[in-house]
Amino acid sequence: MSVSGQPVKEQRRTRQRAAVDEVLDETADFISAQELHAILRSRGAGVGLATVYRTLQTMADDGRVDVLRADGGEAVYRRCLREEHHHHLVCRSCGAAVEIAGPTVERWTKSMADKYGYVDISHTLEIFGTCPRCAAQSSP
Amino acid sequence: MSVSGQPVKEQRRTRQRAAVDEVLDETADFISAQELHAILRSRGAGVGLATVYRTLQTMADDGRVDVLRADGGEAVYRRCLREEHHHHLVCRSCGAAVEIAGPTVERWTKSMADKYGYVDISHTLEIFGTCPRCAAQSSP
DNA sequence: TCTGTATTGAGAGCCATTGTCAAAACGGCG
DNA sequence: CGCCGTTTTGACAATGGCTCTCAATACAGA
Ligand SMILES: [Zn+2]
Ligand SMILES: [Zn+2]
Ligand SMILES: [Zn+2]
Ligand SMILES: [Zn+2]
Numbered sequence: 001m002s003v004s005g006q007p008v009k010e011q012r013r014t015r016q017r018a019a020v021d022e023v024l025d026e027t028a029d030f031i032s033a034q035e036l037h038a039i040l041r042s043r044g045a046g047v048g049l050a051t052v053y054r055t056l057q058t059m060a061d062d063g064r065v066d067v068l069r070a071d072g073g074e075a076v077y078r079r080c081l082r083e084e085h086h087h088h089l090v091c092r093s094c095g096a097a098v099e100i101a102g103p104t105v106e107r108w109t110k111s112m113a114d115k116y117g118y119v120d121i122s123h124t125l126e127i128f129g130t131c132p133r134c135a136a137q138s139s140p
Numbered sequence: 141m142s143v144s145g146q147p148v149k150e151q152r153r154t155r156q157r158a159a160v161d162e163v164l165d166e167t168a169d170f171i172s173a174q175e176l177h178a179i180l181r182s183r184g185a186g187v188g189l190a191t192v193y194r195t196l197q198t199m200a201d202d203g204r205v206d207v208l209r210a211d212g213g214e215a216v217y218r219r220c221l222r223e224e225h226h227h228h229l230v231c232r233s234c235g236a237a238v239e240i241a242g243p244t245v246e247r248w249t250k251s252m253a254d255k256y257g258y259v260d261i262s263h264t265l266e267i268f269g270t271c272p273r274c275a276a277q278s279s280p
Numbered sequence: 281t282c283t284g285t286a287t288t289g290a291g292a293g294c295c296a297t298t299g300t301c302a303a304a305a306c307g308g309c310g
Numbered sequence: 311c312g313c314c315g316t317t318t319t320g321a322c323a324a325t326g327g328c329t330c331t332c333a334a335t336a337c338a339g340a
Contacts, residue, residue: 011317011318012305012306012307012316012317012318013306013307014305014306014317014318014319015305016318016319016320017318032296033296033297034295034296046320047319047320048319048320048321049297049320049321050297050298050299050319050320050321050322051318051319051320053296053297053298054298054318054319069209069213072295072296073209073213073215073296073327073328074295074296074297075213075296075297089252089253089256089258091258092260098252098256098258100252102245102248104244104248105242105245105248105265108242108244108245109267112229112238112240112267113229113267113269116229116238116271116272117271117272117275118229118231118238118267118269118270118271118272119269119270119275120232120269120270120275121267121268121269122267122268122269123265123266123267123268124264124265124266124268125245125263125264125265126263126264127249127252127253127258127261127262127263128261128262128263128264129253129258129259129260129261129262130258130259130260131256131257131258132256132257132258135257135259135260151286151287152285152286152287152336152337152338153337153338154286154287154288154336154337155336156287156288156289157287172327173327173328174326174327174328186289187288187289188288188289188290189289189290189328190288190289190290190291190328190329190330191287191288191289193327193328193329194287194288194329212326212327213296213297213327214326214327215327215328281340282339282340283338283339283340284337284338284339285336285337285338286335286336286337286338287334287335287336287337288332288333288334288335288336289331289332289333289334289335290331290332290333291330291331292329292330292331293328293329293330293331294327294328294329294330295326295327295328295329296325296326296327297324297325297326297327298323298324298325298326299322299323299324299325300320300321300322300323300324301319301320301321301322302319302320302321303318303319303320304317304318304319304320305316305317305318305319306315306316306317306318307314307315307316307317308313308314308315309312309313309314310311310312310313
């Protein structure tokens with residue numbers, strides 16, 4: 001979902017940022033800042049909640065993680081495989097996600113914006129559902 | 141963005157609901173519950189904030205208003221012209237919106253969900269930008 | 281008008297997220 | 311390796327949107 005590859009502002013390497021990075025690398029699903037913080041805590045790696053928020057925020061700005069809003073409006077994060085712009089098919093209950101690209105949709109959004117004279121365009125497109133695994137659990 | 145036209149649960153007609161309804165009818169842009177509440181207040185029509193939230197919530201559930209999340213995650217509402225499922229081209233600064241339908245996108249999301257075995261699907265697709273009017277104001 | 285039920289609203293409460301700011305950690309440089 | 315200016319951290323307070331509570335009030339049908 002990143003828009004451009006800006007010159008990532010230089011930053012210091014700290015134990016905390018490394019810890020957040022590690023969790024993101026291990027986690028395939030979209031998770032919230034709170035969840036990430038909880039994982040770090042349970043793991044003994046003391047990292048302040050504010051720091052987790054700040055780190056994720058920065059990473060998101062740099063396009064190093066994808067962000068989207070869960071049902072309740074809570075922001076959830078994920079380190080995606082592909083670097084280029086894409087969208088997601090996300091499980092509402094576990095956060096498992098599939099990355100999907102839709103060239104046609106991209107073209108379409110652009111043409112719509114042009115048609116109505118809107119500039120400085122961006123768009124959000126996410127598909128929510130219940131993944132096969134979660135579907136199996138709820139109705140065995 | 142409504143999914144289905146369910147048998148709208150019967151409700152009493154109250155002064156407050158009528159007031160909210162009126163504002164929605166007069167307002168073309170997406171507005172937040174807080175903004176709507178402020179309008180009512182400035183207009184002398186005393187309606188509690190909780191009531192505004194409840195009313196909008198119900199209307200959204202019944203598909204009588206469209207909801208989407210603004211940049212900060214705040215929910216914004218709008219009474220749309222078309223009843224059927226559609227999406228929006230929304231101005232980030234004033235909330236002005238254009239309703240757009242994309243049959244192709246609908247088909248595409250469905251096929252993607254099927255492809256990966258996700259069920260109970262729903263999707264969000266909104267285009268954000270600066271409308272012609274706002275663009276003109278910022279760079280005259 | 282009378283009555284049973286739906287609705288209201290002021291305020292407390294909830295929860296994600298951000299602001300504060302002194303203390304601690306980095307990293308480059310002698 | 312120790313010094314030092316700068317960045318980062320984190321405990322805690324503060325926001326802000328939204329929901330909950332529950333006694334008082336307004337509907338609507340009889
Ligand atoms: Zn992604
Ligand atoms: Zn896209
Ligand atoms: Zn609409
Ligand atoms: Zn659609």
